[in-house]
Amino acid sequence: MPRLAVTLLGGFAVAVEGRPVQRFESDRVRALLAYLALPPGRAHSRAHLADLLWPGQPADAARANLRNTLSRLRHALDDHDPRRPLILADQRTVALAAGPEVVCDAAHFVALADRCAAHEHWQLEACRTCAPQFREAAELYQGALLGDLSLSHSPHFEEWLLASRARLEQQALELFGALARAAEASGNAAQLQLFARRQLVIEPWREQAHRQLMLGLALGGERGAALAQYRQLQTLLAHELRLEPEAATRELYERIRTTTQLDTSGGSANPRFRLPAPLTPLVGREGELAALRAHHGWRLLTLTGMGGIGKTRLALELARGELAAFSHGVYFVDLAPLQRGDSIVSAIGAALDLVLHGDPEAALINALRNKQLLLILDNCEHVLDDLGIVAAILEAAPQVQILATSRERLNLRGEQVYLVEGLAYRAEGDEPLAAEPPAVRLFVQCARRVMPSFALDEEQQRAVLQICRLLEGLPLGLELAAARADALSPAEIAAELSRSSRFLEGGWRDVHPHQRSLHAAFDWSWRLLGSDEQQALCRLTIFRGGWTREAAEEVVAVSHQHLLLLLRKSLLRRDGDGRYSLLEPLRQLAAERLPANVAHAVAERHCAYYLELMAAQVRQLSDEQPHRAIATIRRELDNVHHAWFWAVANGQARLLEASLYAFKEFYLWTGLLGEVICSLEAAAERLREAADAPHVAAARSRMLGLVAGLQLAQGRYTLAAQRAEEAVAISVRLGSREGEAHARLVLGVTQLVQGPDAGVDELQRALTIARAAMDCGVQSDLPGYDELQCCYWLAWACHRRCDFTAAQRWAAEGLAVSRRLGRQRGEISCLYLMALVARDADDGAGLERCAEQLAAAARVSSYPRAEGLAMHIGGELLARQGRYVEARAHLERAVRLLKAIGDDDQLALALASLCRLDTSLGATSRALAQLDQLDRLRAAGIGHHYSAEWALTGGLLAVCRAAWDEALVAARSCVDLARQSGERLWEAQGYLLLGRALEQLGDPAAGVAYQHALDQLCLIGHQRLVADAQAGLARLALAIGTVVPSSAPTRAAATTQVRRSDHVGC
Known part of the structure; x- marks a missing residue:
């Protein structure tokens, strides 16, 4: 609800917060508010307002009166909140606040009417964009502006009021007239009478409105009232203007008087429409129709596109939505049956039921000269040389518009061209489709004609989408393919189409021969090409997914001129980047006409061109950008x-x-x-x-x-x-x-x-050979690549055997090589490995340093793994810092990114980290789901060198669930697997887990397991885990009342303890 509502049309009324305002002290207060409200927001000088309302008074007195009147207006509007004033006044100007809180019916009416007048359309009554606006404006106009207000002693205000009132009345007449014409076109007698009468209220002698009222009464069955309306008009014109009714009015009167049932198809006021009736609903062209209806300033519009793309269907739908714009009708002229030399003039004349005497062309132009109609010329591409009559009609008949369909533009002055393309069929992204794409909807609609029970499940939807992709949304192809749905499944149709579009031979008997199949549609276009154009089109079929102008010239010797000719004939497409392409079904059909020897030569040049192009990218691919x-x-x-x-x-x-x-x-x-x-x-x-x-x-x-x-x-x-x-x-x-x-x-x-x-x-042998090859100057596509990889994997090997110092040294060497060569991917991989080494070495500072460098490198990298690896390490760091919610978000994103690019090896590491984090947080259901994903990766042969880590992860989850028998099995598996692969850190952690499980089960062997873990961890130097092992031994010692040794074991003691592992049962 607006804060202030001002009504000025048909009377004066004001409401504040929905409550009517009655306490206006004078007409001048009302007049001031009305002037400020038309429109709100416009600032007026105080001097101007004083002169407007108090002319002839001294300036000081007039300004004092203005101040007093403003005060009374504020009081009437309860405008006392300085934070939200309705009246905006300073020492120089006064204005009414603007915005959604203040509305004025007259201001809104003017804005709507001006918007409709400024919009480019054929006619107001036929414009779908303007229709809602002029209907809203008609509702707003309830009478003359301030019809009950007059300030006779303020002539300046009276002049403004009369001029504004006249302007709004004229706008209302235009809107009511448009609404009456729309009602006439649709045969709505009641609406026609209503809007005719509303015009007559404003202008009683408006003869066009009298005719509309007569027609509305006659159409509504009130023939006597229609004749009486004519006599009333006759009397009014004679008394007021001393005139007779116009010829059109007298003609309408005679038709009503002499005809018991009015024939609305005979007079100029009632159009004739000769359009083929649609057999099926139009699917998926809402965007095209909206675009075409938004721009109606054309005289000649040509819909172009390849055969079967749906030009005719779109033209007919466009015309049906604009019937009211053409008082003399809309006519469809099919030019497809014409042969070269046949008369287009005769075809147009026949469609309009004209008898052309003498010179047919002159007779046709003369018949159309004063007509307001739309001609639809369908299938123009084969009679382009005979279209001079189109230019002549447009020049001689200014109210005739022509909508043409053609595979090639007409090349006439003033022609506007609109390219019709295939129906949309690709779903954006990988998410499930919220709604079927238009191409899929058309296929389903057509399939149900031959198989009413046809329905899409998920598998069939994928097959239909594949059909749509193979046909690139071509409506004729989709209809032909769907016609086989009673005999073949969508998957079978897709399989046949992937082999050849010849599968879609055959078609309907009741259409033109060139529309019965894709081959027939192509053959029609083929016959309209010259021999050079035919050869060029065939050679271009070697390309896949489009090509550039330069590639066409170099690979298949097709000039830019030939590309343009084929483009204009709707056989090629050109995108915004200047790339050309062929619709795939069309490419297949044209390729069949390429001789075998030519095809081999063209394919050889194509192969050389694109593989050389590929080879030329090696250096750039290994650069930083x-x-x-x-x-x-x-x-x-x-x-x-x-x-x-x-x-x-x-x-x-x-x-x-x-x-x-x-x-x-x-x-x-x-x-x-x-x-x-x-x-x-x-x-x-x-x-x-x-x-x-x-x-x-x-x-x-x-x-x-x-x-x-x-x-x-x-x-x-x-x-x-x-x-x-x-x-x-x-x-x-x-x-x-x-x-x-x-x-x-x-x-x-x-x-x-x-x-x-x-x-x-x-690896060391490979590194020696790689460096020797570089020293000898052996040419390489990627110099230094193998050296970098050897350093990386030697670091990896040292990491696995817990030689963290050597691992960091090799990784740092690989990082230096990466940066020297400008290889982002190598830099990111080395930083990732260095971060993992720092994590496992319990080096918090090193982990933070590597995480920061890795995140910085990932931000400027286009390497798909980069962000996933950075998110993994970031999650590890955050977890170490106790920021578990953030850590989990990082690890989840790492999993999503690595899964999306198919990097299963790194995905396994990220999943294991996420599973351990959820385990530590007690989120067992989530952790179990992640462990299940790890098991599936392991079953697929992925990352079996991480088996010990995965076994430990499963054991920790079992601990979280207090499933101590499961934890015991997992711990023994972790120890065995780590011992086999030489991974001492995971072996030590396996012993820790084993000790915990045995401790909970009351097995005294828990002490031996904890001691094994302590021995290994002291040798590795992992202080945090050393503390865990010592804590386990301390708990056991307290339980039996013994003292825990404070010194770390020696290497010899550790070796002795390892030999006692059989006692633990590992």
Whole structure:
């Protein structure tokens, strides 16, 4: 509810907080409020207001009267709150407050009417944008402005009032007239009478309103009243203006008088509409209709797009929504049946039921000269040379508008072109769809015509989305595909379409031949092309996912001019970045017409162009800011994939080898490891057949080495080892130092998972070979890469065996190499490892330092793992600081990020940390869910070198649940697994857990377990866990009344204790 409501139309009324105000002391107080309210917020000078209301008085007296009147107005409005004043006054100006708290019906009416007048539309009554506004304005206008107020002794105010009243009356007449015309178009007799009468209240001699009232009465069955209305008009005009009714009024009178039932299709006031009736609802074009209806200032609008895209259906729907705008009708002219040389003039004349005598073109133009109508010219693309009549009509008949559909623009002056594209089908993001995309809705609607019980479950929805993607939202294709839903499932339809769009042959009998199938639609466009254009289109089918102008010229020798010609014929698309593309069904059909010898030559050039483009990105991908290279590859990824697989199928080893590292780097940056591994493995297998050639063998060796490295990143160690061993053998045979260094690096890492010392020799050998190759100047796509990796994994090995000093030294060396080479990914990985070493060494300061550096590096990195790793370490640090809520949020985000990019190895570490945190917080249900995820990863062969850590995590959770038997089993498993892999820290923590479980179960062997833990932890130097072991021994000693030794055990004592482990049962 507004604080102040001022009513000025049809009378004067004021309400404050919803309560009517009656206590206005004079008409001048009312007049002042009205003047300030039209509109609120406008400041008026005090001098102007004094002269307006008290003309002829001395200035001082007039200003004193103004002050008094303002005081009375404030009192009447109860305007006493200085924080929220309604009257804003200073020494110079006065204004009424503006905003939602103050409303004035007249001001709002003017704003609505002005907004409608400023909007660009065909006619007000036909504008859907303006309709709600002018209907609201009509409701507001309840009579003349301040009809019961007069200040005869203030002529300046009277002049303003009369001028304002006349302006509002004129706006009201225009609005009521538009509403009457809309009612006439829809045949609503009651509304037509209402708005005709409202016009006559304002202007009794308005003849157009009398005609509307006569027509409304006749349509409502009140023929006698309609004739009486004419006689009343006749008398009024004779007495007041000494005039006769207009010819149009007399004609309408005669029609009413002589016809028992008025035929609304005959006169100029009643339009004729010749539009084909729609057989189905329009689906998914709400955005296009809104855009087209928002801009109606055109004379010639051409809807362009490829065949089957839905141009005709959209044109008809657009026209149906604008019927009231054309008093002489809307006519549909189908040009598809015309052959070259056939008369478009005759087709238009026939659609309008015109008999064209003499010169047909002149007769048609003369018939349309004074008409207000819309012509829809459908399927213009094959008669473009004969469309001179369109230009002539537009020039001679200013109220005729033409809506054309064509696969190619008409190229006439004043033409506005609107490109119609396929229906939307992609869901944004990975979330479940809130509503079916338009393309899916169309498919379902059409499928239910042949199979009424058709419904989508989750699996079928995925298949239908695949159909929509394969057809790129093409409505004709979707309708043809859905017509097979009675015989095939959506998955089967999608499978057929993925093989060939020829699957959609056949169609309906009652449509034009060129619309019965995708092939027929394409064939129609094909016949309209010249031979050069046909050849260009065929060659362009080699591209996938779009191409640039430069690529078209270099790869397939198609000029920019030919691209533009095909674009204008709706055979190509061009996006905002200047990339061209072909609709996939169209690409398939055009590719069938490319001769085999030409296809091979074009594919060879395409392969070379895009694999060389890929190879050129290697340096940028290894720089600090690889974003540009990543963006370049992403744009061309479909072309790169197509080029890669063609090279594999045709044994192009050198091209494949040149692009190998770029492939690897790109997929590591983007986290899409699965895709590149499949591609590399397929290529390596294909090259096996020709591996005798040295260059083929070298390429295959590098592929196998890269596959092994990527499988290693996924945690698939057995497969990685097999590939690495094969790569080592080939590299040694070929004498390839670079290939051998990389393969031995991967082999060494795969051996590390068997124990921290198992792969060290292989790693040091790989490091020696890599450094020697660099010293000898061996060319490498990624210089220093293998050196960096060797340092990293040697640090990892030292970490696992709790040699924390050596681990930090190797990691720091790797960090230095990373920064020297500008490799973000290596820097982030080394910082992450250094943070884990600091955590396990109980080095709080080191952990905080590494966490800060890692977070800073992640903020400027585009490496997908970066944020996930930073969040993991941040969570570990926060947990150590006792900030558990923040720690949990960090770890949860780390899990989500690492899961999203498929980095299962690091995901396992983050999950284990989160599980231990939830365990310590007593959130057992959450911890159990995380442990279940770890078990699934382990079952898939992921991260088995973390088995001891996972066993400990499960044991801690069992402790939290007081499941001491489970804790005992987990502790023994942790000790065994850690002993096998040489991981002394996890072995010591396993003994701690074992001691706790045995202590709770009352087993005296708990002391031996605690002593084992203490011995190991003293050797490692982990003071916090040493304290835990000592506390366990202290509890046992107190229980039996003995003294706990205060000194730490010696190494010899520790060794003795380890030999007693059989007594514990581990």
